[in-house]
Amino acid sequence: MPPKKRKAIESNEERDKRLATIRERVARSRNSETAEHREARLQEMRNRAAKTRASETQQQREARLNDLRNRATTSRASETQQQREVRLQQIRDRTRRSRTDEYSDLQCEALFYDPHIDYAHHASINIGKMDLICRNCQAKKFKSEPPGLCCNNGKLKLNQLDPLPQELLKYTTGDTPQSRHFLSNIRKYNSCFQMTSFGATSVINQLGFQSTFTVQGQIYHKAGSLLPLPNQQPKFLQLYFIGNDQVETDQRCANNSGTRREIVSDLQQMFHAHNIYIKTFETSIDHMPTDAYKIIIKADRKPAGEHERRFNAPVVDEVAVVISGNEFEKRDIVLQLRSGSLQRICETHRSYDALQYPILFPYGEDGYHFNLRQVNPTTGIPTSAKVSAMDYYAYRLMIRGTKQNHVINCRQLFHQFIVDMYVKIESERVNVYILSPGYETKNVVYKQVLNKKDS
Numbered sequence: 321m322p323p324k325k326r327k328a329i330e331s332n333e334e335r336d337k338r339l340a341t342i343r344e345r346v347a348r349s350r351n352s353e354t355a356e357h358r359e360a361r362l363q364e365m366r367n368r369a370a371k372t373r374a375s376e377t378q379q380q381r382e383a384r385l386n387d388l389r390n391r392a393t394t395s396r397a398s399e400t401q402q403q404r405e406v407r408l409q410q411i412r413d414r415t416r417r418s419r420t421d422e423y424s425d426l427q428c429e430a431l432f433y434d435p436h437i438d439y440a441h442h443a444s445i446n447i448g449k450m451d452l453i454c455r456n457c458q459a460k461k462f463k464s465e466p467p468g469l470c471c472n473n474g475k476l477k478l479n480q481l482d483p484l485p486q487e488l489l490k491y492t493t494g495d496t497p498q499s500r501h502f503l504s505n506i507r508k509y510n511s512c513f514q515m516t517s518f519g520a521t522s523v524i525n526q527l528g529f530q531s532t533f534t535v536q537g538q539i540y541h542k543a544g545s546l547l548p549l550p551n552q553q554p555k556f557l558q559l560y561f562i563g564n565d566q567v568e569t570d571q572r573c574a575n576n577s578g579t580r581r582e583i584v585s586d587l588q589q590m591f592h593a594h595n596i597y598i599k600t601f602e603t604s605i606d607h608m609p610t611d612a613y614k615i616i617i618k619a620d621r622k623p624a625g626e627h628e629r630r631f632n633a634p635v636v637d638e639v640a641v642v643i644s645g646n647e648f649e650k651r652d653i654v655l656q657l658r659s660g661s662l663q664r665i666c667e668t669h670r671s672y673d674a675l676q677y678p679i680l681f682p683y684g685e686d687g688y689h690f691n692l693r694q695v696n697p698t699t700g701i702p703t704s705a706k707v708s709a710m711d712y713y714a715y716r717l718m719i720r721g722t723k724q725n726h727v728i729n730c731r732q733l734f735h736q737f738i739v740d741m742y743v744k745i746e747s748e749r750v751n752v753y754i755l756s757p758g759y760e761t762k763n764v765v766y767k768q769v770l771n772k773k774d775s
């Protein structure tokens with residue numbers, strides 16, 4: 321009898337019975353198959369599926385995926401709590417098994433290194449080429465990187481950093497002995513010029529091959545006054561205003577052993593010529609007749625659209641204002657002419673990055689701040705949604721077009737920078753969490769988490 325006709329006349333009961341028989345037969349046959357037979361059968365199924373999928377059109381593919389999604393949704397909606405737990409446990413087991421299998425042939429491989437093996441081509445190591453281009457921001461990516469990683473699917477649009485000044489660029493290429501020395505000691509050179517001090521509850525810096533930069537607890541950037549107190553040595557920002565190039569270079573080299581005088585001198589001239597903070601402070605000091613005057617750097621830039629500009633570095637009148645009163649806000653930086661006290665810089669202040677990392681941001685480019693707004697991916701018009709610190713720094717670390725991203729070429733300084741910025745991201749998350757609706761309960765939970773972290 322032709323199957324169609326049989327199906328048409330069989331009752332539901334008969335149908336269930338027939339399907340149960342088929343299932344039993346299949347189960348019996350699979351129970352008796354050997355491992356090789358099983359592998360051959362699965363491989364044949366995989367080949368058949370691959371062949372079918374290769375020939376399907378985009379429309380058919382979308383219909384198939386949609387059907388699969390609908391089936392999964394229906395099945396999950398009807399499952400009990402117990403079934404759900406079993407399913408999730410199976411997924412976890414499968415993932416663990418596949419990860420163990422994937423790397424099993426690399427177990428302790430470093431201890432048995434064989435120079436004849438090209439490890440870069442190992443299936444578990446080879447992550448492919450960075451040849452995927454984001455259609456929104458043109459960032460280059462690897463195939464497993466998620467689409468929103470670079471620019472939150474087009475919602476983020478930041479200016480590219482300006483090319484480095486020639487004086488600094490020549491030291492970052494790594495193709496001369498001088499530049500190789502500079503790159504190997506890049507944190508020392510940054511320390512020579514940083515305008516704020518860097519501190520953490522505990523810094524663990526493991527040098528050597530694959531050096532790592534680790535901090536424990538909190539990170540602090542602190543700023544002192546513009547000029548030292550009488551009979552005190554100038555430090556950090558104060559070094560820029562000594563007024564004598566030779567003495568300034570000598571003092572920087574004395575503070576940082578292992579640095580070369582000619583490089584320090586070159587970079588010193590470059591910062592005096594290009595860094596917007598140094599240029600502004602130099603002129604501002606002349607307008608501060610007494611110690612009662614202060615320089616204020618606002619924490620956030622004006623909202624986008626209020627001030628159009630071409631370059632990332634703020635223009636002189638945007639950087640700072642000189643005041644004699646107390647018209648500033650809690651997050652602003654207040655620099656006094658002479659004072660023995662230090663001010664902790666708020667990590668979400670726009671100058672936080674530039675004051676600590678002059679080698680990464682030689683012009684004094686703004687870092688993350690609260691007035692950055694997302695844009696509509698289609699129209700490019702700013703929306704009311706804020707840009708998160710996480711999205712901001714993910715955007716900054718990407719490579720776009722043929723331009724080099726010098727920030728990620730700065731070796732140990734880059735390590736310090738990303739650790740520092742990650743702490744900023746975490747601290748922003750804590751603030752958003754505590755200040756969001758229902759914060760009373762969350763606040764208690766978070767304080768417990770923080771206390772645990774600190775203890």
Ligand SMILES: [Zn+2]
Nearest residue numbers: 454457470471
């Ligand atoms: Zn993108």
